[in-house]
Amino acid sequence: MNFNFLSPVPDSVVAHNELLSPQALGQKFRIHSSQNGIPDLNGVKVALLGVLENRNDVNYIGEAFQLDEIRKSLYALYPGSWNTVVADLGDINKGETVSDTYFALRETIEILVKKKIIPIILGGTQDLTYANYRAYDDLIPMVNIVNVDCRFDLGDSAKPIKNNSFVGKIILDEPYNLFSYANIGYQTYFNSQEEIDLMEKLYFETYRLGKVANDIKLVEPVLRDANIVSLDLNAVKGAEVSLKQKFSPNGLDGKEICAIARYAGISNKVSSFGIYEYKPSKDDEITSMLISQIIWYFIEGVNYRVKDDDFSDENSYQKYITLIESEELIFYKSIKTGRWWIEIPFLSEVNNKLKRHTLLPCMHQDYVDACNNKVPDRWYKALQRNSI
Template sequence: MPDLNFLAPVPEVVLAHNELLSPQAFGQKLKIHSKQDGMPDLQGVHVAIIGVLENRNAVNYIGEDFNLNEIRNALYKLYPGSWSTTIADLGDIYKGETVEDTYYALKETVSELVKLNIIPLVLGGSQDLTYPMYRAFDNLIPMVNIVNVDSKFDLGDLTQPIKSDSFVGKIVLEEPYNLFNYAAIGYQTYFNSQEQIDLMETLYFEAYRLGQVSNDITLVEPVMRDANIVTVDLGSMKASEVSLNQKVSPNGLDGKEICAITRYAGISNKVNALGIFEYNPSQDDDITCGLISQMIWYFVEGINNRVDDSDFKDEHIYQKFITLVDSEELIFYKSIKTGRWWIEIPFLNEINNKLKRHTLLPCMHHDYLDACNNQIPERWYKAYQKNCV
């Protein structure tokens, strides 16, 4: 049995509510960590829901506590799809004596689950909890890609202590340096200083504005296909989509878009962990809790539709296309099974780094069309530049 001692059981009030649900409901299909029965057997579990009741590093923290009971109630009463995925709700990590104690508990829990090939689905307070999720991978994979669905980049003041709006700066600056790529999805320019926008460019990170994502949600798919950790700030949602205390901006993603994004995260074969953060309960909580429960539903739906199509050793399952842009030869691969595209990034053998697994970069069909029209795809350019650093 893995060491999951930091997790407290799902509250009894939630389990009582679950008892009243239809036998076909989501909550009736879960393996649940309860006070009566203890930690469930994790054999065959694919996804583990974890609550983290930590919000002390939130920018607007004023001492309030919260729980995730209403989210669980909303999730449990949904009906699962025709899934083969086994899901467990492992309960909550409570606030430690210090925030660092909570970070340690989350880091160890995520690490243990990922070692078991279980995807942790972390529900939490402040988004700085992404940092211990990232640190959980220190000894698991050589380099990590993070996708942040947020209206802000969360780079913050790199000289200040970590906060919910500055955790990315800590990830970038703190050893060991395991971050390969950081991508921001749905950012809104007026919430980010020009210095931060310039820094994203300097670091060759990816940033997709809200308008780009809303105009073509499929832009998100190749970004998610290369992600290890996906973190969602509920502040990225437009005010009309959420409850009273959750309202941040009149502009933002709508419910359909965020569910499509979490489904893309689920479909990705590389996504090992998902975090949904910045939940702020209020009296009219039903809408936000319903939205989060549907985001989770679509994430699991995506996992059930995963297809392993990246074995490029078998030339019968892909097509290869070679184009010439200026003096650069670009090599594309298309999966015959799924129709998904990749572009090859030449690995620089003279550089002793950890990037060999990033030599194939997910892309879209239009990237190939751009290359045919003598335009270098932006994703390829940024990845190539990082490879050269």
């Protein structure tokens, strides 16, 4: 297996890990060390992957970058009652060019996803999500991305890719494999009206910070439908992070960002999860601890995944049919978990890549709304995307 791009976890971090309690997470991880090489990946479900690339930051001034403090914080936490096996594969160093780093990341993610191992990518800049997306070119026909971010990051796609324009590149670059893009936690004043209008026009989903803070459960269905989840630490409010990491007085708090990570982990579809825009600084403990807890909650979610989205067995779900005007809406409820889905009809005249009835995760409230003659917003947007 070609993991040539990976450098081991630094010896100082491995040495620090040796001193921890035998019950600590770090003692249970399979770690890529200079002494032992790449660990055995049999049975591994989740793999940590550092990427030391930040040159596409619009504010890049040549600062060095490392993830040692995050690892030290994470290793020292205690696991839940998990049976999920986790490996730390070390880091992908900066390539000669950023494109080289993208290539290394893309190849590594593709290998892991094929092996049914979920990579947790610890980044530098969020443009690495583009390489993550491209890793799926030969894996699945259409990709759903969720971006937890205060900005849409559409940028000017005519210019070279940066950490504030990678979404524009994902939308416009061939091959066109993006089916849906959703943003969780955007703040209106960080996004131009043109960008907000474009998101509407493309029928992408957007969840404003206030809406998410008001009811965090709103974002569970959109995360249940995601293949890739990309989390920008600038979405977190300044009071929750260290000095260099502070971005905005408003944002998601620690509890909310961890709940989002857990929802992503529980989703049967999420096959890669990235945490980006980490900026190490001297007073770093609080940010590295927050990132560690985000990772902890994601692994916790993966541990409690339940296969409830196979609707071939009629005894495993209840089916509900409602009528809105002349449209028949069909809902499914999992008996095992109580989670809901809505069917998107196949449009035979449209030459899309789906070619089948698609089940879209939704909430019980969507069914209640449909019974009251209100079209669920997620269903409407997905139907429109299907027919573009």
